[in-house]
Amino acid sequence: MESEWITSSVPFTLESVQVLASNKSLETIPSRYIRPELVQEVDHDKVFVNEIPVIDLSKLIEGEDRFSQEEMEKFHFACQEWGFFQLVNHGVAEDVMEKMIEDVSSFFDLPFEVKKEYSLDSEGYGQALVFSEEQKLDWGDMLFLRTQPVASRNYQVWAAQQCIPTFRETVSKYSSEMEKIKTILLGMMTKNLGVDEGNFMNMFRDGSKQSMRINYYPPCPEASKVLGISPHSDATGLTILLQLNQVDGLQIRRNEAWLPVKLHPGALLINIGDIIEILSNGRYKSIEHRVIVSNEKERMSVATFHGTHESVEVGPLTEIITNGETAKYKSVKNYDEFEKIFLSRKLDGKSVLELFRLKN
């Protein structure tokens, strides 16, 4: 089988799944991608109807005519009971979304020889978090970018102007839009959680960490046997996900089953990450999710992760635990330490969070 290889941050060489999948005569895929556990599962699509909450952001903006207390309550319920919701009327200009779709698609259309130039030790193009020869591989490639604070950007891994003329500008604009949404949502969460807004927002102030995982899942001839992304929760504060084409594939774990998410066109998908679970002492929970792939169509998505400022201690908020509650999680001295722990492990359910859980 013909394939090309790239070197990742860890001492293993990896295949580009896009290159692998482009071989039209490929019928049997390498065993490292095959997930035996999927064989026992019932047809996921038939397990549940999709009832994931839909939140209207235009009704959460205080002081605006459309602000609605009922929407605030719906939002609280979505954070508490689901950990995942769709966001509509989010106010991101259509041209910003469209340019993002266009430039990200152009990136994955570049020849492998060009894309691999955007691969560095801990960011850029390729596959990440592969630590052993035995580990199962995900059916997807990605481009991982550190996007905020601006000083943390490494433009070496952002497609250059001669490749995709507007790529850097497009991602920059999109990144700023995501910051705005994050700020509104986190502000509203403090109200629902009854915690001090100033203190909480200070953790996620200007200069806090934002990164993007831009995912490309090629079609797979044995789609039902692979996963585009292994089950995991996001080790971040808040994730905002944009599905770039109308191909569904995301599933969230709910009531011990995998619930498929059918995204409304133009909606963004929001999910609570491990850090918010820790800060809120478990009132809001991060939810495991995974991606299944199609045997016909490629799928693309951009997950924008929002962490805290690097100096912030990550632990249950004192205001919550001084109210007579016991801390359910250990604290870690700052965000960078938290990230180091997360980056040293494969994606594996909520295993990162489990390291922090206190057994009371």
Ligand SMILES: O=C(O)CCC(=O)C(=O)O
């Ligand atoms: O592609 C998706 O829908 C989900 C991606 C995801 O979970 C991630 O990048 O963390």
Ligand SMILES: [Fe+2]
């Ligand atoms: Fe994720």
